[in-house]
Amino acid sequence: xxxxxxxxxxxxxxxxxxxxxxxxxxxxxxxxxxxxxxxxxxxxxxxxxxxxxxxxxxxxxxxxxxxxxxxxxxxxxxxxxxxxxxxxxxxxxxxxxxxxxxxxxxxxxxxxxxxxxxxxxxxxxxxxxxxxxxxxxxxxxxxxxxxxxxxxxxxxxxxxxxxxxxxxxxxxxxxxxxxx
Amino acid sequence: xxxxxxxxxxxxxxxxxxxxxxxxxxxxxxxxxxxxxxxxxxxxxxxxxxxxxxxxxxxxxxxxxxxxxxxxxxxxxxxxxxxxxxxxxxxxxxxxxxxxxxxxxxxxxxxxxxxxxxxxxxxxxxxxxxxxxxxxxx
Numbered sequence: 114x115x116x117x118x119x120x121x122x123x124x125x126x127x128x129x130x131x132x133x134x135x136x137x138x139x140x141x142x143x144x145x146x147x148x149x150x151x152x153x154x155x156x157x158x159x160x161x162x163x164x165x166x167x168x169x170x171x172x173x174x175x176x177x178x179x180x181x182x183x184x185x186x187x188x189x190x191x192x193x194x195x196x197x198x199x200x201x202x203x204x205x206x207x208x209x210x211x212x213x214x215x216x217x218x219x220x221x222x223x224x225x226x227x228x229x230x231x232x233x234x235x236x237x238x239x240x241x242x243x244x245x246x247x248x249x250x251x252x253x254x255x256x257x258x259x260x261x262x263x264x265x266x267x268x269x270x271x272x273x274x275x276x277x278x279x280x281x282x283x284x285x286x287x288x289x290x291x292x293x
Numbered sequence: 294x295x296x297x298x299x300x301x302x303x304x305x306x307x308x309x310x311x312x313x314x315x316x317x318x319x320x321x322x323x324x325x326x327x328x329x330x331x332x333x334x335x336x337x338x339x340x341x342x343x344x345x346x347x348x349x350x351x352x353x354x355x356x357x358x359x360x361x362x363x364x365x366x367x368x369x370x371x372x373x374x375x376x377x378x379x380x381x382x383x384x385x386x387x388x389x390x391x392x393x394x395x396x397x398x399x400x401x402x403x404x405x406x407x408x409x410x411x412x413x414x415x416x417x418x419x420x421x422x423x424x425x426x427x428x429x430x431x
Contacts (some may be wrong), residue, residue: 138320229308290297
């Protein structure tokens with residue numbers, strides 16, 4: 114926590130801001146890329162959302178009060194940006210979020226930036242049948258290996274509810290794969 | 294074949310990959326974006342016009358156009374009464390006698406009236422039947 118306070122101070126000091134922000138980008142760009150890509154699927158869309166996330170982080174540094182960990186705060190921004198992006202794109206195309214995701218998954222096999230096998234693709238398709246919040250929980254727990262306490266801080270949901278949501282998600286995914 | 298169980302399988306990764314050198318270039322691209330978005334726009338002084346001047350000019354044009362259109366439409370055109378109104382006036386309100394009518398009707402008017410007024414023999418008989426000899430002598 115003391116290290117984080119010192120780091121935040123560097124981010125807010127105009128003299129050290131650029132170097133500190135580059136360090137932040139270096140630290141978070143890969144895990145945030147994975148997090149965002151799990152939601153929006155397409156690489157180019159992920160690139161847009163990732164940039165918007167860091168721009169938002171930069172602009173709101175002054176307002177970050179340190180009540181939550183920087184990690185949770187940044188992940189919360191990234192999650193909201195990704196979901197907003199999906200919703201906005203779905204609205205422009207007059208489809209639902211789920212339909213948009215399905216469309217992205219249908220073209221995944223031909224995507225240069227996907228080198229998954231048949232089982233990986235099947236798993237993605239099974240996950241896409243889950244409700245939006247349940248998808249998030251599953252992806253953050255299974256694909257990103259985040260702890261329930263970390264997911265709880267990011268999504269604002271209790272650990273108990275998250276555990277229940279994850280176990281229901283796993284059951285539905287298994288049923289889907291076994292019947293398709 | 295046994296059913297698929299997620300816990301029984303080795304960890305399945307999403308399969309997504311980023312282009313080569315994507316992360317190496319990402320920070321530079323992002324800092325460039327931030328510089329472009331955060332730099333204040335420079336507005337050359339010589340192009341600056343006070344907003345109040347443009348607003349005043351717009352109002353003057355609108356008021357002028359309004360005055361011009363109002364003047365053009367002001368010539369009041371008196372409503373001409375229709376034929377029914379003229380007829381009603383002549384019959385019930387005008388102080389015109391038969392002599393006045395005769396003075397103002399020429400032979401063409403009379404010929405036109407004779408054609409338009411169609412009196413049937415039945416109408417004449419009915420009139421005579423209703424009138425007594427004394428009335429006709431009046």
